Amino acid sequence: MKIKVCIGSSCHLKGSRIVIQTFQNQIEKHNLQDVIQMSGQFCMKNCQNGVCIMIDDKAFSVNPAEADSFFEKEIITRVKVCND
Numbered sequence: 910m911k912i913k914v915c916i917g918s919s920c921h922l923k924g925s926r927i928v929i930q931t932f933q934n935q936i937e938k939h940n941l942q943d944v945i946q947m948s949g950q951f952c953m954k955n956c957q958n959g960v961c962i963m964i965d966d967k968a969f970s971v972n973p974a975e976a977d978s979f980f981e982k983e984i985i986t987r988v989k990v991c992n993d
């Protein structure tokens with residue numbers, strides 16, 4: 910699974926660094942280093958929403974304060990589906 914987090918200026922101001930840090934902590938906590946590849950990406954042309962991320966080819970907006978619950982809800986469940 911590939912996760913791209915926008916590090917363009919608008920998303921940076923909205924807290925993309927916090928989202929990246931939170932996701933990295935979650936990846937370590939759940940031991941998903943081999944399953945998830947995370948990278949930064951410049952502006953995804955969706956600046957008006959929260960921090961823009963792509964999970965494989967699907968776009969989402971993440972509020973940094975909710976990055977933990979987003980990871981559990983949207984990413985952990987997808988990883989489980991992929992591994993079944």
Ligand code: FES
Binds near residue numbers: 919952
């Ligand atoms: S800066 Fe992130 S979508 Fe534009």
